[in-house]
Amino acid sequence: MKDRILEAAVSASELEKLYRGSPAEFTGAFPDALKERPESAILQVWRERLFFGEDSAIDKKVLGWRAQDIWWTAILSLIAGTLAKLPHWIPAVNAERFYSRNLCGIVAGALIAWFCAQRYCRKGIIPIVLLAAALVDLNLLPDDSKSESIVLALLHAPFIFWSLVGFAFLGGEWRNLPERMDYLRYNGELLVYTTVVLLGGMILTGITLALFHMIDVKIEDWYMNYVVVYGAIASPIVATFLVEKVVGTRFKIAPLLAKVFTPLFLVTGIAYLIAMALKQKNLFTDREFLLAFNVLLLVVLGLCVFSISERGSGESAGAMDWMNIGLVTVTLAIDAVALAAILLRVSSYGFSPNRLAVLGANLLVFVHLAGILHHYLRFVRRNRSFSDLEKWIAGYLPAYTAWSLFVMVGFPLAFRFR
Secondary structure, X not given: OHHHHHHOOOOXXXXXXXXXXXXXXXXXHHHHHHHHOOOOHHHHHHHHHHHOOOHHHHHHHHHOOOHHHHHHHHHHHHHHHHHHOHHHHOOOOOHHHHHHHHHHHXXXXXXXXXXXXXXXXXXXXXXXXXXHHHHHHHHHOOOOOOOHHHHHHHHHHHHXXXXXXXXXXXXXXXXXXXXXXXXXXXXXXHHHXXXXXXXXXXXXXXXXXXXXXXXXXXXXXXXXXXXXXXHHHHHHHHHHHHHHHHHOOOOOOHHHHHHHHHHHHHHHHHHHHHXXXXXXXXXXXXXXXXXXXXXXXXXXXXXXXXXXXXXXXXXXXXXXXXXXXXXXXXXXHHHHHHHHXXXXXXXXXXXXXXXXXXXXXXXXXXXXXXXXXXXXXXXXXXXXXXXXXXXXXXXXXXXXXXXXXXXXXXXXXXXXXX
């Protein structure tokens, strides 16, 4: 609705049609639209029409937050933290099993509830039902830490939860590619602000424990078991509130970090490939080295996608674009080497859950990177618009979700939980 308001902001009749079609949704989304285009005369008139006599309330919404946003964030944080403490209060619950299957789902559930409430998601019941189904599936898996298929299911489950949070972020409009790019941008800011919140919490914890220790009051056990646990669980929820309601579009940290780390990772990737060739490291037989290689691949892929997502689509091609292209090319080369090594291991030792999972993930990444490189080169050569690149990145995301779902649900059954 916010996007539709912004598109119709040049036509009084179109705005009137939107309002009459859904007054409540229009009124709820209007402050966010005004926040992005406060200079619009038509939107200023509509502000007075909708909120005449409520200047302080609408100003808070336009600036970013309302009192109920803080309360909603606090309530969700308390609920999530309380659920995370269940093994502490119920001795019959195995803590290791509980956290490996439910911790990510608890945080994802809180974020889904946050976005469904903020974005008036008409299909909010869908991600909640799917989240519950995923948690039931994970908790029904046998408790066997030696089973490759079960461990892989647990490792891929967070991406399913991430996808469900994205569904809520998009307000249920999962086909909206521009909003998918916004979701990627949100994740970059979420990572930064969650880290900042956690660092602040660590400093507060150190100061608090030191102060109470000086007066011989021992609060370490209570503080670590309650304040730290609740604070850690709440950190992504609080960070979401900061990103969405306090900071908004006024100041973004993640794009600055992307500009700093893209050239650094490019140099590191090139140096790594050269050093590997000079040292003649046998990637094809060293299993641990191959796993480390894939971790590097995923980190660099994330930086590539995030760096591109934070680039302004209206900007002309420049030096930063060539650095991004270089980083994508190096990452593609790394993935090609990893794929060759995986295929050799499969042909030599046969299929196993681990080998099949790594092979599938690397194939997905290779196709994604190849498409990114293709569209990026066409953009810098002025053959196509930058939006084509963004559409490719956003349009490919369901492929990762589908693969993760297959690994989480299909692998344990196909390999009989071995």
